[in-house]
Amino acid sequence: MCAISKEQVFDAIRNVIDPEVGFNLVEMGLIYDAVIDDECNVKVVMTLSTRGCPLHQMLTQWVKDAVEMRVEGVKDVEVEVVWEPEWNISMADDNVKKALGAL
């Protein structure tokens, strides 16, 4: 049984900032799920704010690095980018919506 929680994984990813908007990926609502198996392998399911994002590969690498470096006891980390459901601003935290003028 693995002792790592989803919250620990999400907290680690809070350190990854999208340089275009200046918010972390969790508060942007881009991280959909974190699946942790009994062996402490972690699979992060995330999306991006746009399909043609030029930072696509870097963002997924930063997420992987953040979980590997900041979550103690983690083994393999996999990051899957999905496009369903499509991201929209309603998925972001209120502070993001407010800062972008969407609230």
Next chain:
Amino acid sequence: MIAPFFVLGTLIYFVAALSLLGIDPGLGHFDPYIAGWVHLFLLGFVMMIIFGAMAQLIPVVVEVGHYSVDLYYVIWPLLLSGMLLMVGGFWSAPAILPYGGLLVLVSMLIYLFDTIMTLKKAENITLTVKTAVAANIFLTTGIVVGFTMTLAIGAGVELDISRWLGTHAVLVLGGYVLLTIMGLSLILLPMFGLAHGFDQKPIERSFNIMSVAVVLHLLSTILNISWGAMLAMALIFAAITLYIYQVYLIYGVRARKENDIWARSMFFGYGSLVASVILGFVAAISGSENILLSAAWFFMMGFVGFLITGHLYKIIPFLVWFERYAPLVGKKRVPMLNEMYPARMADWEFGFTAIGVVIAGLGILSGYKDLFKGGSLLIVVGAGYMLASVFWMLRFGKNEGE
């Protein structure tokens, strides 16, 4: 690799602004000085920046790497030298025009070769990819027509310039510049505005209508059918109107509502496009040269100019960030992209240029030369701020990377 495109493009933008002071808008669109200025602006600024942006954006848009990105190292010297010879040819020595035209043609064929080979690798054939294919075919045709025209002016080859000028402009401006902007804006406007869930039918129809219009205009010129060219122009108006409607739809669902320099530049650019369409429509009915020139002015300096300068404040910081700060992520605090452009200088650039474009445009429309000169002077100041801003952005964090 991409920096020379942006530095040269902005430098030439400044030179083009300065050269406005020598233009008499009353001369009409066949005047060699105006033709030279148009080529300085379009080849030296617009094409130079589009090519530089494409080096970065094609892989983003088509989701595959360049066939050979190294080809971009030879594109800009050829384009620059060809453009200089062409402008020199228009302004003082028509005999050198074909040489300039040939260099421009070669630079564009190299660009097209890389683009087509890259597009062949694309698996996800989106509307933007289709737009890029069509735009590049039109560019090739337009440049071949243009090169033939330089042979007519500089080497005495028999060709009715007045008959082919319209098709050359439609192929390059409508078929390439406008279609490329349409395709890229479908990616960039939602990306920077965080817009989702909008209907894409207007731009699909706009793209189809514009493509048909450009082909129809070309055929009408070849077959000498005047009503065909008029019908093509009407279709171009319809395509642009649909495109403006598409931009309005994207604007309506954007989540990011802050009015930064990019957003303001887009507002002014699309506002100018609306003004250009209205003036173009009136010019088509009235046949007025002043109105026609002012429509072209708002299209080039207002729409194309502001769409390019607005995006430079997004693209250059991103490229600098990618090179100097991406490797430092997670190791130290890295700047956000909106900290990497000079906000105050950008505000001055926008203010001077926008007011200058409107005043100079009114000068062309009214035929009042001093009004045009006054507006042009403001544009020169704005272009100076743009140049300083580009160097400021390119130098950002340079010492940290050393």
